[in-house]
Amino acid sequence: MDFYRDSTWILEYLEAEEKKGTLSGSLQSNVLKSCAKYKVKNNPKHIYAVVASCWKYRMYLERIMQKSGLLKTIPQKKGKPAFSRLTIMLLCHDLLISRQKRIQMGKHPIKDYVLKHKARLHAELVKLKLKWKVKELSELTDKDDQDDTTPVRWIRINPLKCEVSATVEQLNKKFTHRVDHWNQLSPGSIYYDEYVPNLFGIHPSEKITSHDLYKQGKIIIQDRASCFPAHILNPGKDDVVMDTCAAPGNKTTHIAARIMGCSNNPKGGKVQIHAFEKEPARAEVLQKMTLQAGCGSLVKIHVGDFTQLAVPDLFKDVTAALVDPSCSGSGIFGRKSLDSPDDSPSQELRDQRLQDRLSRLSSFQFQVVKHAMGMPNARKIVYSTCSVHAEENERVVIDLLLDSKVKEWGWQLSPRSEVVPTWPRRGIVDEFEEVFRNDKLKCRLLSESCVRALPREDGGIGFFAVCFQR
Numbered sequence: 001m002d003f004y005r006d007s008t009w010i011l012e013y014l015e016a017e018e019k020k021g022t023l024s025g026s027l028q029s030n031v032l033k034s035c036a037k038y039k040v041k042n043n044p045k046h047i048y049a050v051v052a053s054c055w056k057y058r059m060y061l062e063r064i065m066q067k068s069g070l071l072k073t074i075p076q077k078k079g080k081p082a083f084s085r086l087t088i089m090l091l092c093h094d095l096l097i098s099r100q101k102r103i104q105m106g107k108h109p110i111k112d113y114v115l116k117h118k119a120r121l122h123a124e125l126v127k128l129k130l131k132w133k134v135k136e137l138s139e140l141t142d143k144d145d146q147d148d149t150t151p152v153r154w155i156r157i158n159p160l161k162c163e164v165s166a167t168v169e170q171l172n173k174k175f176t177h178r179v180d181h182w183n184q185l186s187p188g189s190i191y192y193d194e195y196v197p198n199l200f201g202i203h204p205s206e207k208i209t210s211h212d213l214y215k216q217g218k219i220i221i222q223d224r225a226s227c228f229p230a231h232i233l234n235p236g237k238d239d240v241v242m243d244t245c246a247a248p249g250n251k252t253t254h255i256a257a258r259i260m261g262c263s264n265n266p267k268g269g270k271v272q273i274h275a276f277e278k279e280p281a282r283a284e285v286l287q288k289m290t291l292q293a294g295c296g297s298l299v300k301i302h303v304g305d306f307t308q309l310a311v312p313d314l315f316k317d318v319t320a321a322l323v324d325p326s327c328s329g330s331g332i333f334g335r336k337s338l339d340s341p342d343d344s345p346s347q348e349l350r351d352q353r354l355q356d357r358l359s360r361l362s363s364f365q366f367q368v369v370k371h372a373m374g375m376p377n378a379r380k381i382v383y384s385t386c387s388v389h390a391e392e393n394e395r396v397v398i399d400l401l402l403d404s405k406v407k408e409w410g411w412q413l414s415p416r417s418e419v420v421p422t423w424p425r426r427g428i429v430d431e432f433e434e435v436f437r438n439d440k441l442k443c444r445l446l447s448e449s450c451v452r453a454l455p456r457e458d459g460g461i462g463f464f465a466v467c468f469q470r
């Protein structure tokens with residue numbers, strides 16, 4: 001039972017993080033982190049194996065449990081269900097999906113309860129397979145997994161750790177065939193990105209993580225669109241930048257690379273990037289990543305809530321900020337089911353849940369950008385999300401533009417000419433027209449100030465970026 005109890009805690013953690021919209025990073029790192037948090041006694045690797053499989057099949061397990069009636073008759077203890085839904089799900093997983101197809105537990109009331117429903121559970125599993133025309137549920141998840149692979153592996157040269165031209169030469173030795181478009185990539189070929197300097201696309205099947213260039217921190221794997229914010233911010237050798245929501249640190253190290261690209265010792269070893277991260281465990285990852293990337297004393301990490309720690313009077317030297325806050329992650333592969341978990345009985349309820357979540361996220365996103373705008377000498381702020389929802393993107397921008405303080409501080413959107421101008425996909429003009437109805441030109445210009453990327457179709461994750469300046 002101990003094993004199921006520990007695994008339940010981890011699933012509870014994943015569910016709670018998902019609900020808050022703060023589930024990011026790999027599933028493995030989340031499981032290992034929560035195993036440490038709950039001081040579980042069982043081997044975290046074993047817990048990960050079961051939890052990962054259960055998480056992968058959860059949408060099917062939920063459906064099977066609901067249809068079988070199992071969740072309706074849970075015995076009550078002091079007016080509450082005697083067994084947790086997630087423990088029941090783990091037992092159902094082992095009974096229906098695991099290799100041994102049996103519950104790994106001695107005699108226990110919860111095991112008796114689930115086994116009492118065994119025939120109904122099996123029947124619902126068979127119905128589900130018939131409905132989806134598959135022999136095994138894994139055929140469904142394998143398809144999901146395939147949909148979740150990136151069409152391109154993007155790698156960025158890290159000038160903090162190498163001489164760029166020498167690394168390009170090394171890349172050319174490994175990837176001998178240069179293609180003109182990322183969609184022509186095949187194993188052994190390379191694409192030089194036309195939007196972000198020092199960024200290259202290779203075929204996703206390449207095992208680049210075992211290459212020395214990667215191990216030595218000379219190249220960093222980073223999705224193309226997620227390189228846009230630091231590219232747009234374009235910090236110079238005298239800038240001091242705030243990265244308000246920084247872990248795991250992809251954009252922090254990119255900002256550092258851009259500053260160092262201007263000068264080898266820009267401000268004589270002084271801090272030029274203040275990287276904020278609320279979650280201590282994630283701040284440790286950030287620390288490791290900035291160290292590995294060779295950021296040295298350029299970056300100072302502040303652990304805590306940016307809106308509390310970043311007191312404007314203490315950051316008078318800050319000239320620019322990058323705001324990449326927690327978001328729904330709806331643009332990231334593998335988040336389809338996280339974005340709108342199919343565990344509510346009706347579409348209406350699922351839509352309502354998503355709307356509630358987006359509304360919570362967007363008000364947080366607004367607060368973080370607005371707080372960064374309050375830095376007395378900041379002149380440029382890039383806001384970005386890996387969400388495809390207008391609520392977190394154009395609508396946050398509109399709310400900021402309409403805010404009286406933001407107006408008083410003089411913030412406006414940077415024009416398209418300063419925001420990856422040749423990138424074709426821009427913001428959604430209808431969103432601006434809903435608010436600034438009569439001014440079509442203004443709406444067009446505002447939407448063109450925004451950059452959007454569609455998941456997969458645009459060669460990577462779904463993304464949004466915009467730049468404010470004054």
Ligand SMILES: C[S@@+](CC[C@H](N)C(=O)[O-])C[C@H]1O[C@@H](n2cnc3c(N)ncnc32)[C@H](O)[C@@H]1O
Pocket residue numbers: 024226244245246247248249250251252276277278279282304305306307324325326327
């Ligand atoms: C989308 S991730 C940032 C990704 C990062 N910019 C990168 O490119 O690697 C958002 C991060 O913001 C952190 N965060 C959320 N709220 C915060 C706050 N109020 N202050 C500081 N960090 C926060 C989350 O813990 C999470 O690590």
